[in-house]
Amino acid sequence: MFDVIIQDASLRFGNHCVFEKLNLTLKGGKWTCLLGGSGVGKTSLLRLIADLPAGETDGKILCQDGFPVSNRIAWMAQQDLLLPWFTVLENITLGQRLRRSWADILKRRPILPPEVQDKAMSILEKVGLTEKAHVLPQTLSGGQRQRAALARTLMENRPLVLMDEPFGALDAITRLNLQDLACELLKNRTVLLITHDPLEALRLGHDVYHLRGQPAQLTDAITPPGEIPRSLEDNNLMALQGKLLDRLRHESLLEPLAGEQ
Ligand SMILES: Nc1ncnc2c1ncn2[C@@H]1O[C@H](COP(=O)(O)OP(=O)(O)O)[C@@H](O)[C@H]1O
Ligand SMILES: [Mg+2]
Known part of the structure; x- marks a missing residue:
């Protein structure tokens, strides 16, 4: 490193x-x-x-x-910056979804390829949010929201x-x-x-x-x-x-x- x-x-x-x-x-x-x-x-x-x-x-x-x-660089702020209209899974894979290439689109590859989805689910498991993958951020507590933000940071893998x-x-x-979790995962x-x-x-x-x-x-x-x-x-x-x-x-x-x- x-x-x-x-x-x-x-x-x-x-x-x-x-x-x-x-x-x-x-x-x-x-x-x-x-x-x-x-x-x-x-x-x-x-x-x-x-x-x-x-x-x-x-x-x-x-x-x-x-x-x-x-x-x-990955960035994590005090405000979790989760988008309210996306589920937790959609939020943490936002970077991958935004970076889809024209080739992916032309080949009609799924918006969330299986390997990306698997990686996201395994990260959600690590931060203890497996059950919350398909819910909107508004249903999460403050701690759960920050764990979702940590998961998004880990998805970026920088x-x-x-x-x-x-x-x-x-x-x-x-x-x-969360300090303990971040230490372990980062x-x-x-x-x-x-x-x-x-x-x-x-x-x-x-x-x-x-x-x-x-x-x-x-x-x-x-x-x-x-x-x-x-x-x-x-x-x-x-x-x-x-x-x-x-x-x-x-x-x-x-x-x-x-x-x-
Ligand atoms: N875009 C900006 N325009 C003018 N002043 C700014 C701008 N961004 C930050 N500042 C000033 O720079 C100083 C440092 O701000 P900041 O880095 O946000 O402080 P901290 O994160 O330590 O609280 C502050 O005095 C702030 O008012
Ligand atoms: Mg500041």
Whole structure:
């Protein structure tokens, strides 16, 4: 799995400089978590990596293997973005259905070829939604909707997964369950997860960064020990969470945290 290198990324909207010459490496096959207050520039950074910029941008996004990053990204947002008139199965196969070629159409291949349908059903089984394949999203709970969004992300089968507060709207227990599921199903992918929640970042991140200030800067990485998802009973995690929460409340303080490298 390849590293993704964000080199000298800058973004400005008129006079407002969101960040300037920002550097960050997403380690291949690992989870990088990014914390930061509202409006600091987290989503903008994600959009810049996905080549969806607004404003004036500068900098490079490089992949260690030399290939471009485009077409190798899956995106998961806080809003599940499920289309209300499609069933769960139709929603999670939307990408495949939209990318049908003229040759498929002329050969009258089915809109959902059996191999795509089988793959989708096996992913729905993994996220525990087999029974919901043929229902509309409006009949799902918040947690089930986000599991459907995770299934759609997995259907895309991309090596780099960008997640913008994907569990932010869920209750605490559903959130923990989804964190565990995402960790299991996105194992060995390169993930950049944006979150407001220090505990989520510390459970899931191999590297945890904090974006703060204006222009925004990244703190040094915190690298909590142990495999992800980390246990809530891990005392180190709880101590680091307390310090991170404190730091988020006083964003102007720039002292390093114990455990930062
Ligand atoms: N299209 C835009 N036009 C003008 N300003 C924008 C636009 N998108 C974002 N911003 C500004 O850039 C800053 C960072 O926004 P954003 O990346 O959404 O923050 P975050 O995700 O950290 O909450 C905010 O001050 C926001 O108002
Ligand atoms: Mg945002």
